[in-house]
Amino acid sequence: MTQHVSDVMTRAPETVEPQTSVTVVARMMRDKNIGAVLVAEGEQLRGLVSDRDLVVRALAEGGDPDQMSVAEACSDDLVTVGLADDLARAVEVMREHSVRRVPVVDEGQHTVGIVSIGDLAIERDPESALGDISAARPNK
Secondary structure (H helix, E strand, O other), rough: OOOOHOOOOOOOEEOOOOOOOOHHHHHHHHHHOOOOOEEEEEEEEEEEEEEEHHHHHHHHOOOOOOOEEHHHEEEEOOOOEEEEHHHHHHHHHHHHHOEEEEEEEEEOEEEEEEEEHHHHHHHHOOOOOOHHHHHHOOOO
């Protein structure tokens, strides 16, 4: 049975404005135990920032995370998948673009979720190391 992205995605992802500081986003990720936040201006999706982006593009550059905006750290070469896309399409997009998370949009191109490589592993290969780790409770 073909499953769709809507079956495994994280719904209602956290979103911030581009001018939000890296520090604020890092704290949001910590407090909500999430690894990615969408960056949007109003309804317009502008990027996705992951915990790794914060380290590699912000902290490692030596800037002041209180002064650096998330727009400076986010991935802006953005690809998306649709709610009705099957899981194979999500895998294809992740492989083609070498990304671990992809925003999910509805037919009107409104962002409605995020699908991650961990979501796919839990669904398609729960006995794998990645599936097992992704399904585990977070360590605090």
